[in-house]
Amino acid sequence: MKTWLNARNSRAARNTRAAFAAVGVVTALLGVPPALAGTYDLTIGETTINVSGSDRTALAINGTVPGPTLRFKEGEDLVINVTNTLDEDTSIHWHGLIVPTSQDGVPGLSFDGIKPGTTHTYRFPAQQSGTYWFHSHSGLQEQSGVYGSIVIEPQGREPFRYDREYVVVLSDWHDTKPEKILANLKKQSDYYNYNQRTLLSLFDEAEEKGFDAALADRLDWGGMRMTPTDIADISGYTFLVNGKNPEQNWTGLFAPGERVRLRFINAAAMTYFDVRIPGLEMTVVQADGNNVQPVKVDEFRIAVAETYDVIVRPMEDQAYTLVAEPLERGGLARGTLAPRDGMTAEVPGLRPRPLLTMADMSHGDMEGMDHAAMGHSMPAAEAPGAVEPPMSGMDHAAMGHGTMPQADGPPAQQPMSGMDHAAMGHAMPPASADADPFYAPGSGLTPKAANGGKFLSYADLKAQRPLYEVREPTREIEIRLTGNMERYFWSINDKKYSEAEPIRLTYGERVRFKFVNETMMTHPMHLHGMWTILDNGNGKWNPVKHVVSIAPGTTVLAEVEVDAPGRWAFHCHLMYHMATGMFREVIVEGGPQAAALN
Amino acid sequence: MPVQLSKSLAFALAFSTIAGAGVALAAGSHSGGHGHGPAIGEPGDGAAADRTIEVVMSDNYFEPEHLTIAAGETVRFVVKNDGEFLHEFNLGTAAMHATHQKEMATMMEHGMITPTGIDHEKMQMDHGGHGMEHDDANSVLVEPGATKELVWRFTADTHLEFACNIPGHYEAGMMGEIDVTKPAGSGS
Numbered sequence: 001m002k003t004w005l006n007a008r009n010s011r012a013a014r015n016t017r018a019a020f021a022a023v024g025v026v027t028a029l030l031g032v033p034p035a036l037a038g039t040y041d042l043t044i045g046e047t048t049i050n051v052s053g054s055d056r057t058a059l060a061i062n063g064t065v066p067g068p069t070l071r072f073k074e075g076e077d078l079v080i081n082v083t084n085t086l087d088e089d090t091s092i093h094w095h096g097l098i099v100p101t102s103q104d105g106v107p108g109l110s111f112d113g114i115k116p117g118t119t120h121t122y123r124f125p126a127q128q129s130g131t132y133w134f135h136s137h138s139g140l141q142e143q144s145g146v147y148g149s150i151v152i153e154p155q156g157r158e159p160f161r162y163d164r165e166y167v168v169v170l171s172d173w174h175d176t177k178p179e180k181i182l183a184n185l186k187k188q189s190d191y192y193n194y195n196q197r198t199l200l201s202l203f204d205e206a207e208e209k210g211f212d213a214a215l216a217d218r219l220d221w222g223g224m225r226m227t228p229t230d231i232a233d234i235s236g237y238t239f240l241v242n243g244k245n246p247e248q249n250w251t252g253l254f255a256p257g258e259r260v261r262l263r264f265i266n267a268a269a270m271t272y273f274d275v276r277i278p279g280l281e282m283t284v285v286q287a288d289g290n291n292v293q294p295v296k297v298d299e300f301r302i303a304v305a306e307t308y309d310v311i312v313r314p315m316e317d318q319a320y321t322l323v324a325e326p327l328e329r330g331g332l333a334r335g336t337l338a339p340r341d342g343m344t345a346e347v348p349g350l351r352p353r354p355l356l357t358m359a360d361m362s363h364g365d366m367e368g369m370d371h372a373a374m375g376h377s378m379p380a381a382e383a384p385g386a387v388e389p390p391m392s393g394m395d396h397a398a399m400g401h402g403t404m405p406q407a408d409g410p411p412a413q414q415p416m417s418g419m420d421h422a423a424m425g426h427a428m429p430p431a432s433a434d435a436d437p438f439y440a441p442g443s444g445l446t447p448k449a450a451n452g453g454k455f456l457s458y459a460d461l462k463a464q465r466p467l468y469e470v471r472e473p474t475r476e477i478e479i480r481l482t483g484n485m486e487r488y489f490w491s492i493n494d495k496k497y498s499e500a501e502p503i504r505l506t507y508g509e510r511v512r513f514k515f516v517n518e519t520m521m522t523h524p525m526h527l528h529g530m531w532t533i534l535d536n537g538n539g540k541w542n543p544v545k546h547v548v549s550i551a552p553g554t555t556v557l558a559e560v561e562v563d564a565p566g567r568w569a570f571h572c573h574l575m576y577h578m579a580t581g582m583f584r585e586v587i588v589e590g591g592p593q594a595a596a597l598n
Numbered sequence: 599m600p601v602q603l604s605k606s607l608a609f610a611l612a613f614s615t616i617a618g619a620g621v622a623l624a625a626g627s628h629s630g631g632h633g634h635g636p637a638i639g640e641p642g643d644g645a646a647a648d649r650t651i652e653v654v655m656s657d658n659y660f661e662p663e664h665l666t667i668a669a670g671e672t673v674r675f676v677v678k679n680d681g682e683f684l685h686e687f688n689l690g691t692a693a694m695h696a697t698h699q700k701e702m703a704t705m706m707e708h709g710m711i712t713p714t715g716i717d718h719e720k721m722q723m724d725h726g727g728h729g730m731e732h733d734d735a736n737s738v739l740v741e742p743g744a745t746k747e748l749v750w751r752f753t754a755d756t757h758l759e760f761a762c763n764i765p766g767h768y769e770a771g772m773m774g775e776i777d778v779t780k781p782a783g784s785g786s
Contacts (some may be wrong), residue, residue: 157659158660159657159658159770159772160658160659160770160771160772161772283769285765293658293683293763293768294766294767295765295766296765311769311770311771338686462713465682530638
């Protein structure tokens with residue numbers, strides 16, 4: 001098999017290896033029946049970018065952040081050469097692609113990584129179609145820019161129509177090197193000497209002091225404790241659309257009346273975005289690379305590492321602003337759809353930061369909870385450089401500079417005077433009839449469309465064509481999402497990756513994962529190698545995804561047909577959560593061993 | 599027309615726009631009443647059909663997606679649903695379809711139609727004297743696996759669309775173009 005692949009692709013490889021600066025594509029049609037084969041060359045190296053007002057060193061693929069869009073054809077046999085010009089190991093993981101375990105690109109699980117100065121060749125067939133992405137799975141390189149997009153054209157026709165398409169890569173850039181950010185997060189707890197308290201202890205205290213006093217006290221402490229996670233990690237980001245900041249304004253052109261397919265990819269390290277295009281309804285046709293029954297929305301939330309494809313049809317000869325507002329409202333990613341270059345539309349101001357309510361920390365089983373994560377709701381705007389929401393009428397120039405780096409200082413020393421205790425938790429809004437079932441009833445994070453219209457829910461996602469037969473799971477595995485903010489580590493079932501045994505699955509079984517989020521952050525959980533069937537109550541139409549986002553205080557069920565032997569990564573896709581322990585190895589035992597070999 | 603109305607009001611609105619099957623339809627009467635829109639034609643007599651056009655529905659697109667028909671022609675459309683979802687074949691202008699999409703959304707909300715079929719019982723429920731059937735002469739709802747016919751006489755040269763107005767389908771591109779050309783031999 002290997003020899004055959006080599007022979008078949010060697011000509012293409014020779015032809016393209018010379019040019020690494022661009023993605024070389026040579027399609028070889030050899031033999032009968034004709035099969036597609038392509039060779040692609042990627043080089044990972046340092047580059048200088050300026051998206052925040054000053055030149056910074058980024059890690060780039062083929063010289064750009066984001067890296068190139070790789071365009072494959074379903075059924076194509078791929079040969080991808082990745083050259084490492086860094087002075088450290090690197091890797092590329094094909095996010096969402098079903099590949100043999102040896103080609104999955106996770107150092108330590110799939111292979112040894114790509115050593116400095118060497119070229120590693122990935123070989124696998126493109127078995128699927130849709131919008132995906134790729135990124136480094138080494139250290140924190142992804143945060144520094146090692147990510148790009150993948151578009152795989154289907155063998156047959158798409159079950160929808162569009163006249164043109166754009167890949168829209170959303171990401172977050174920080175001028176502070178990610179290793180430094182992580183170090184700050186981990187040392188922050190030393191600045192303050194407080195004990196970890198849980199919600200259960202809050203109720204104990206409430207018995208002594210009365211609930212309001214206990215909660216107010218807790219919020220004071222919690223507010224400072226949160227700082228490491230929220231102020232340090234979230235403020236200071238510059239948000240990018242296809243590598244451009246709001247001022248640089250990525251623009252996609254259209255002719256009025258055309259249907260435009262937008263392939264949204266959230267390649268951010270830590271940022272969820274609420275995405276809308278004021279004046280345009282979006283029809284969601286694909287989620288995580290899999291077609292879904294079309295659903296019209298005014299806005300959607302994209303978790304870290306998810307993809308959504310939407311079709312819009314701008315009819316007017318005018319510009320439309322593409323707004324991707326981070327959940328924490330600490331800035332804005334902005335682009336434009338316009339009939340001609342240079343046209344712009346109004347950029348709406350940031351909406352208020354969502355406030356977490358008691359609902360977000362009121363899961364029945366709270367021992368793993370860490371209230372410090374409440375800082376989602378803390379006004380980080382008190383910190384210097386953060387954008388203060390709301391910012392109606394903000395000008396573009398200010399936006400470009402509104403996100404200044406400040407993770408180097410101890411941001412927890414910023415006064416918390418803006419904190420509104422009354423707004424937090426005292427009022428628990430009743431669950432409304434149309435509340436999103438994927439948020440705790442009364443959650444402060446429940447999304448609302450800016451125009452009062454339809455906000456996409458996970459419950460709306462229905463597979464266009466189910467990939468798997470419906471069957472009862474053979475067993476259930478509980479995955480409690482846990483963490484300890486003081487020492488800044490995140491965990492699964494209270495154990496960090498380094499302390500945990502792998503999860504062992506058997507080829508052929510169907511496992512139900514029961515995700516219980518005991519923290520107050522939302523976690524986008526990503527299983528490599530196999531699809532995750534989200535149980536959203538749609539039965540045979542339950543959608544298949546590669547990322548399932550679990551909001552605070554919620555339990556989400558998802559099923560996996562265990563159909564891929566080998567060693568796989570399973571982790572929260574928030575980079576610093578993954579890096580500090582919210583990660584497991586999944587080993588699939590049995591099954592066709594041949595598939596596990598190259 | 600807002601879709602989020604009280605139930606009874608939504609129904610009443612749906613009736614007022616869906617009822618009236620069998621009358622000759624002009625675009626103006628459905629698209630907001632400007633009155634001088636292009637005539638979309640009228641129901642035809644199957645026996646008088648000049649030709650038959652087969653249209654296949656899949657999830658979610660039509661084949662073919664472009665037709666050219668001469669004004670004056672009577673066409674028998676044989677519409678086959680090869681998909682797993684309920685689809686509509688509706689002749690009209692883009693504006694008519696936009697209006698009808700709101701009605702279809704209301705019907706979906708009220709369970710009269712589902713993504714995969716028609717709830718005939720709910721569809722035929724009597725609501726204040728109006729039958730709530732989807733029975734416009736310019737439109738057929740075709741359940742998965744079924745084939746239906748629609749005979750239409752095109753009367754004036756214009757640009758029309760055939761569309762599936764099931765929520766999301768038109769927006770995703772389940773529509774086709776019809777160029778209605780001047781009558782053969784009209785010389786003008």
